[in-house]
Amino acid sequence: MPSRREQVMGGVLVALLAVMAAAVYRAGTRPTPDLLLPDASLFVPTAEAARRNSEPLRRAVASAVSAIADPAWRVEADATVFEPDRLHEKIDGRAELYLRAGVRRLVAVTIASGDRFVDALVYDMGRPDAADERLADERPAGVSGIEIGRRGYTVAGSRFFVVACYYAQILASDDSAETARVAEALAHRLAPALGNTRCR
Secondary structure (H helix, E strand, C coil): CCCHHHHHHHHHHHHHHHHHHHHHHHHHHCCCHHHHCCCHHHCCCHHHHHHHHHHHHHHHHHHHHHCCCCCCCEECCCCEEECHHHCHHHHCCCHHHHHHCCCCEEEEEEEEECCEEEEEEEEECCCHHHHHHHHHHHCCCCCEECCCCCEEEEECCEEEEEECCEEEEEEECCCCHHHHHHHHHHHHHHHHHHHCCCCC
């Protein structure tokens, strides 16, 4: 038979367990704000991560454009990155098409000479097959193929081609020989630069 001391200690332990159980229950029924928030250390800020992933492609495009050694043509603005949520700013009306295809980003830059200009648009489609699909879907019937990148074609002075996961459009403002010459030179500069840029 337990002694008086053991009986008292047993009662104290039972009482302590009851208090602890009640405290746990109350804590579980009240929301704790800190528990509802994700641990910020587990995440890289979205904007910073997007910038880091976009920078190699932006540099590749900017480098190809700057290599066009023609004093009559100038870069109108630095190569600009358009993440999916800003795609409409550059290609409004067609953004939804690219978003459905899984585009990750667009890098765009323009070079100009007087009233003439050439736009370089490079879409990071994420996968080579997605880039191929965009090229095929937009290719008009009967146009001439070109040997730039994995495959491509030309319409008037413009050039369209794919390299790795990238779909590039070199859009000439007119079909003059001069504008076509610059568009061709830019396409040949850009293709190897994209080939050396890892898809992200």
